[in-house]
Amino acid sequence: MFEARLGQATILKKILDAIKDLLNEATFDCSDSGIQLQAMDNSHVSLVSLTLRSDGFDKFRCDRNLSMGMNLGSMAKILKCANNEDNVTMKAQDNADTVTIMFESANQEKVSDYEMKLMNLDQEHLGIPETDFSCVVRMPAMEFARICRDLSQFSESVVICCTKEGVKFSASGDVGTANIKLAQTGNVDKEEESVTIEMQEPVTLTFACRYLNAFTKATPLSTQVQLSMCADVPLVVEYAIKDLGHIRYYLAPKIEDNET
Amino acid sequence: MGLKKALNNCLINFDCRVMVTDLLEEYKLSYKEVNDTLEAYIKGKEPATRFEKRFLVHGTGQTNGTNDEFYTIVQESKLEDWRTKLRDAQWQLYSVEIAGGSKSPATVFRPMQHLEVQLAGVERRSGTRIAEDRATNGVQNSGPSTNGVQKAPTAMNDGFKTATNGFRNPSNSKENTETELMKTSPKEQASKGKAAKKGSINSFFSPAGAGAPAASNKSKEVKATPSKANTMDTFFKKQPAGGAAATAVKKLSPESQTKKSPESQIKKSPDSQAKKSPLNEEKKESTANMSIQLFDDESAESSEEEKELNKIRRKVMASDNEFDEEKPTTSKRRRISDSEDEEQQPTKKSAEEEVHTVDDEMEADPSNETFLDDDGFVVTQRKPTKPSKAFKTMASPVNSAAAAKNKYSPSHSVAGAKKKSPLATTKVGKEASKSKQGNLMSFFTKK
Numbered sequence: 001m002f003e004a005r006l007g008q009a010t011i012l013k014k015i016l017d018a019i020k021d022l023l024n025e026a027t028f029d030c031s032d033s034g035i036q037l038q039a040m041d042n043s044h045v046s047l048v049s050l051t052l053r054s055d056g057f058d059k060f061r062c063d064r065n066l067s068m069g070m071n072l073g074s075m076a077k078i079l080k081c082a083n084n085e086d087n088v089t090m091k092a093q094d095n096a097d098t099v100t101i102m103f104e105s106a107n108q109e110k111v112s113d114y115e116m117k118l119m120n121l122d123q124e125h126l127g128i129p130e131t132d133f134s135c136v137v138r139m140p141a142m143e144f145a146r147i148c149r150d151l152s153q154f155s156e157s158v159v160i161c162c163t164k165e166g167v168k169f170s171a172s173g174d175v176g177t178a179n180i181k182l183a184q185t186g187n188v189d190k191e192e193e194s195v196t197i198e199m200q201e202p203v204t205l206t207f208a209c210r211y212l213n214a215f216t217k218a219t220p221l222s223t224q225v226q227l228s229m230c231a232d233v234p235l236v237v238e239y240a241i242k243d244l245g246h247i248r249y250y251l252a253p254k255i256e257d258n259e260t
Numbered sequence: 261m262g263l264k265k266a267l268n269n270c271l272i273n274f275d276c277r278v279m280v281t282d283l284l285e286e287y288k289l290s291y292k293e294v295n296d297t298l299e300a301y302i303k304g305k306e307p308a309t310r311f312e313k314r315f316l317v318h319g320t321g322q323t324n325g326t327n328d329e330f331y332t333i334v335q336e337s338k339l340e341d342w343r344t345k346l347r348d349a350q351w352q353l354y355s356v357e358i359a360g361g362s363k364s365p366a367t368v369f370r371p372m373q374h375l376e377v378q379l380a381g382v383e384r385r386s387g388t389r390i391a392e393d394r395a396t397n398g399v400q401n402s403g404p405s406t407n408g409v410q411k412a413p414t415a416m417n418d419g420f421k422t423a424t425n426g427f428r429n430p431s432n433s434k435e436n437t438e439t440e441l442m443k444t445s446p447k448e449q450a451s452k453g454k455a456a457k458k459g460s461i462n463s464f465f466s467p468a469g470a471g472a473p474a475a476s477n478k479s480k481e482v483k484a485t486p487s488k489a490n491t492m493d494t495f496f497k498k499q500p501a502g503g504a505a506a507t508a509v510k511k512l513s514p515e516s517q518t519k520k521s522p523e524s525q526i527k528k529s530p531d532s533q534a535k536k537s538p539l540n541e542e543k544k545e546s547t548a549n550m551s552i553q554l555f556d557d558e559s560a561e562s563s564e565e566e567k568e569l570n571k572i573r574r575k576v577m578a579s580d581n582e583f584d585e586e587k588p589t590t591s592k593r594r595r596i597s598d599s600e601d602e603e604q605q606p607t608k609k610s611a612e613e614e615v616h617t618v619d620d621e622m623e624a625d626p627s628n629e630t631f632l633d634d635d636g637f638v639v640t641q642r643k644p645t646k647p648s649k650a651f652k653t654m655a656s657p658v659n660s661a662a663a664a665k666n667k668y669s670p671s672h673s674v675a676g677a678k679k680k681s682p683l684a685t686t687k688v689g690k691e692a693s694k695s696k697q698g699n700l701m702s703f704f705t706k707k
Contacts, residue, residue, distance in 0.1 A: 044699050126704035157695065206695050234703050252703060254695035 002030050002066045002092045005059035009103060010084035011221075011244065013076075018218035018239070018247055019048050020072040022211075027121050030066040030092075034245065038125055046211045047126065047234075047250040056244030058087070064094050069121035075101075078114045092118075128250070133228040133236070135162035136198040139182060141225040141239060143195075145216035147180050152209035154178045157254055161204040162229060167197060171209070192223035203229045206254040212237070215249040263287045263294060267301045274311065277357040295353050302356060312359035315339050319346025 006012055019026065019037070026039040026048070034057075037050035054060040082088055082103040092099040102113040147169050151158045155173035162168075166183035188194040218239040219225070228236040237249040263283060266272055272283075283294045302311050313336045320327050333354050334342050343349045 040700055044701050045697055047700050047704070125707045126700070127707045128704055208697060234698075234700060250700060250704075252698035252700045255698045257696040 001061060001063045001094060002068075003059065003061045003089065004030070004035065004054075004057045005087060005089040007058050007087060008084065009079065009082035009086045009088040011241065012088055013079045013082070013084070014218070014220045015050065015052075015241070015247065016072060016076045016079055018221060019050065020076050021214045021217055022046060022048055022249075023072055025069060025071050025119060025121055027123050028068045028070060030062050030068065032062050034060070040124065040126070041211075045208065045252050046214070047128075049128070049248040049250065051245040051247075052241070053245045056241075059089075066092060066094065067123070068092060068099055069119035070099070070116065071119060074116055078116060081112065081114065131228075131230055131233055132200075133230045133233070134199065134201045134203045135167075135227075135229045137162060137167050137182075137227040137229075138194070138196045138224055139167070139227070140193050140195070141216070141219040141222050143182070144225045144227070144237075145213075145219045148209060148212040148216050151178055151180065152213055156209055157206050158209050158212060159204060159206045160227070160229065160235070161202070162197065162199055163202045164197075164199060166195070167227075194224075203231055205229055205231070205235060207235055207251050208254065211249075211251050215251070218247050218249075221247065263289060263297050264301075267297065274309075274356060274358045277314075277355050279355040280353055291352065298353060298356060310359045312336070312357050313353060314355045315351040316354040317342045317346065317349055317351045319343075319349035321346045 019039075022041045023039050024042075026037050029036045029038075032054060034054040035050070035052040037048065040047045054062070078101050079088075083105065085106050086103040087106075089102040089104070090099060091102065097118050098115050099118055100113050100115050102111065104111050148158065151169055151171035154171035154175055154177065157171070159170040159172075160167065161170065166181055168182075169180045171178045182195050184197045185193070185195045215237045221241050222239040224240065226236075226238040226240075228238070232253070232255075234250040234252050237251065238246055239248075240246045263286075266287070272278055280291065280294055280298065283289070283298070284291060287294070289297075302313070305311070314333050315336065317332050317334050317339065318330065319342070320329050322328070330346055332342065334351075339351060343351070
């Protein structure tokens with residue numbers, strides 16, 4: 001038996017919105033430690049890793065490890081039926097082919113439940129090695145989203161260059177070139193507006209704007225985003241979900257084509 | 261015609277009030293006969309139709325202590341009251357009408373007119389014409405006054421009449437308006453319907469056309485004419501490319517018009533349309549006449565030798581027209597081709613587009629060969645081939661222009677592809693040359 005209850009449906013809504021553009025279907029792996037999701041997009045360029053700790057739920061029960069393959073579009077449709085303040089409960093029996101998502105209003109006067117069919121999906125769990133990243137940039141998620149949106153108008157790819165001075169986002173296309181440089185903020189009263197860079201060695205990597213823009217769908221989940229870069233290693237874009245877990249996006253960098 | 265027969269034939273319209281005095285005058289009958297006939301008729305009709313009868317009541321009554329003689333016309337329902345009121349009361353049937361409606365007095369015994377009106381689908385029971393016909397119908401409206409009845413009842417009767425007349429007028433006016441509407445309805449309704457439809461459409465699509473239907477009609481007409489103009493324009497524009505073929509299909513005289521029409525249409529048409537119209541007229545005329553006219557036109561230009569040849573050809577044409585229609589066309593071709601060789605070679609350039617489609621038919625036309633063989637006009641035999649070759653050679657660039665589009669289209673498409681490809685390659689190529697999207701699978705391994 002699996003049962004997980006969240007105090008606010010809006011969190012689950014945001015999570016779904018953050019991953020449904022990249023993934024059509026995904027498998028939620030439920031265990032006593034929580035819920036984990038790992039899936040690549042169809043082009044195998046990006047990977048989404050979602051972790052929801054069990055202690056972040058109001059109620060969490062998972063008697064057996066359970067993998068629930070879901071159509072994320074369908075799940076998003078169901079979650080749209082919930083009010084933001086509703087309690088949401090996911091229930092599934094062991095070896096069940098359906099999952100029940102129940103919404104309860106704050107005053108318990110309205111209870112609605114939706115049953116969704118589960119899917120058997122071929123899982124390709126990737127072993128993600130722990131990496132010591134050369135640069136780790138923490139910056140406001142909104143700012144990152146804005147930068148990705150702006151630079152995507154110039155080019156399909158963005159060059160992220162992280163140095164001691166700061167981090168520079170560049171794009172060059174037919175229109176021209178765009179450079180956005182963010183310096184590390186000194187003393188910031190508001191932590192969510194700060195830009196911090198932990199750099200061991202400068203890194204310059206090129207990434208596709210399309211995926212970065214897809215990653216920024218998770219901006220509502222967190223005020224800060226963490227960009228972890230290392231040469232010849234996928235970029236990790238991490239949005240922390242407060243008191244619940246995090247969502248990480250992995251994006252393979254564009255590599256120089258030596259053939260041409 | 262007797263009253264009974266008239267009643268049986270429904271010639272008396274009881275929709276209006278029928279007065280017994282009128283019947284007395286009309287049918288020259290005694291009151292008893294009329295009364296009995298009417299009563300019998302009413303009894304026969306009574307269950308189905310209800311009649312409202314009025315009676316003339318005569319009696320004596322007391323007013324202010326004196327005995328006065330009363331004559332009054334009362335309804336059947338009030339007859340009993342008056343009988344009790346008056347001493348020695350006598351009553352007689354005065355008028356009859358179908359109950360239940362306020363109708364104008366039935367002074368006209370012209371039921372056929374009424375029937376005609378009914379047949380016409382107009383619900384006019386008694387119009388102004390009927391009222392006018394009352395005087396000329398031989399039936400007196402003021403019958404009561406001539407009936408030996410006192411003035412008081414006549415006055416009342418007049419009161420009734422005036423009342424009914426007064427009531428009738430609006431009804432008539434209504435009826436007239438209805439009839440007018442009925443009459444005008446087919447057009448007006450159509451126009452209204454159109455207007456409504458147009459209004460709705462105009463309200464949705466074009467606010468400028470949301471005005472009167474006439475305006476919309478105008479707009480329609482205006483739209484129609486440009487469309488025609490467009491079609492004509494397109495026709496004339498298309499004609500150089502395929503118009504000759506169309507004319508060839510129409511008249512089976514492709515060569516004549518290929519030579520004639522290209523010259524006159526392409527060369528002369530830009531100058532004036534008056535030169536086009538004769539061409540069109542020529543098209544409408546018979547092929548023989550056409551050929552003669554063509555010969556006449558060109559004979560002025562041709563040399564004397566050609567005139568002689570033309571004479572011979574006309575004879576041949578006349579003989580050919582009797583049993584074959586295509587031969588005049590071929591003769592035209594030959595004639596035109598002759599003139600072309602001698603005079604009109606410069607026109608080829610202008611005519612080449614129209615002709616090249618016809619030339620194929622010219623070459624493929626067997627009538628040319630047979631005719632030429634019989635008469636031995638070698639020169640004419642050349643012409644279909646010559647111009648065709650010439651036109652082919654001349655038209656080939658034009659064809660290449662027309663086919664050019666086909667040729668260009670791929671070339672353009674190639675160019676477009678080239679144009680696109682550089683653009684695409686500028687973006688993609690630069691990036692592709694510089695960088696290439698990596699795959700996560702190369703970084704991570706499956707568990």
